[in-house]
Amino acid sequence: MDRVAATIGAPRAVLPDTAGIYSDTGLHVYDTLVMDVLARHAWGCPPERFVAFYREHLRPNHADIGVGTGYCLDRCTPGPTSRLALIDLRSSCLEHCARRLERFRPEIFVRDAREPIQIDTRRFDSIGLGGLLHSLPGDLRSNGVVFDAIAPIAAPGAVVFGYTLVRDGVERSLRRRLVHRLLNGLRIIDNRDDRMVDLAAELGRRFSDCRLELVGSVAFFSAIVPSSAVFQHSPGDTL
Numbered sequence: 001m002d003r004v005a006a007t008i009g010a011p012r013a014v015l016p017d018t019a020g021i022y023s024d025t026g027l028h029v030y031d032t033l034v035m036d037v038l039a040r041h042a043w044g045c046p047p048e049r050f051v052a053f054y055r056e057h058l059r060p061n062h063a064d065i066g067v068g069t070g071y072c073l074d075r076c077t078p079g080p081t082s083r084l085a086l087i088d089l090r091s092s093c094l095e096h097c098a099r100r101l102e103r104f105r106p107e108i109f110v111r112d113a114r115e116p117i118q119i120d121t122r123r124f125d126s127i128g129l130g131g132l133l134h135s136l137p138g139d140l141r142s143n144g145v146v147f148d149a150i151a152p153i154a155a156p157g158a159v160v161f162g163y164t165l166v167r168d169g170v171e172r173s174l175r176r177r178l179v180h181r182l183l184n185g186l187r188i189i190d191n192r193d194d195r196m197v198d199l200a201a202e203l204g205r206r207f208s209d210c211r212l213e214l215v216g217s218v219a220f221f222s223a224i225v226p227s228s229a230v231f232q233h234s235p236g237d238t239l
């Protein structure tokens with residue numbers, strides 16, 4: 001059993017890393033394989049698009065959940081200048097990402113994004129969920145729990161944003177269908193039943209100003225945490 005599993009018990013909310021994509025070696029080839037090859041040539045969305053989306057939504061006081069290699073954060077300027085929290089279930093990703101983003105002096109938290117995220121700290125003004133939802137078992141209706149899980153750390157008016165691979169754009173291209181089948185078969189992703197309409201419904205139920213855009217098979221989303229929302233008290237809040 002790995003270090004993270006030993007800490008949190010049975011990892012029911014994480015796909016097993018059978019392809020080794022989150023191993024040390026996997027993380028070193030991840031950017032080339034996933035962003036330069038798959039994103040551009042299979043998902044129909046160039047890597048610059050992901051970075052531009054992050055740049056547009058990132059605020060100085062930012063939490064990123066499901067950090068991977070930190071590809072987008074590393075390319076954002078000026079970046080999360082005031083505070084950066086990296087949150088993930090895998091310590092390998094957190095360690096890799098923390099080294100790469102050392103210049104932002106990140107805080108690191110091992111947490112399951114499907115459970116309410118309790119962090120003894122001030123709330124965040126932006127929360128990034130890039131590539132997390134398609135990495136979770138289940139469809140977008142069940143994975144809406146992630147939007148509840150961030151409630152304890154989201155400031156009123158915070159922007160919640162990210163991207164996820166959906167089925168909607170897959171059917172249109174043979175290459176996308178084959179890659180989609182391969183990645184699901186290897187359990188690198190689980191998006192067999194992920195549809196834009198469900199993402200829109202899950203966002204709309206909790207947030208305001210929800211925006212969605214499909215580029216190839218990538219659904220980009222953003223939404224605002226309503227100021228009127230009833231939040232759980234966060235221990236770091238000044239009341």
Ligand SMILES: C[S@@+](CC[C@H](N)C(=O)[O-])C[C@H]1O[C@@H](n2cnc3c(N)ncnc32)[C@H](O)[C@@H]1O
Binds near residue numbers: 068069
């Ligand atoms: C595809 S990568 C995201 C990459 C990165 N955010 C980006 O935009 O390039 C998915 C990440 O989600 C993490 N993850 C998977 N299941 C999780 C869970 N239940 N809770 C927290 N993180 C999880 C993985 O460890 C991995 O770091």
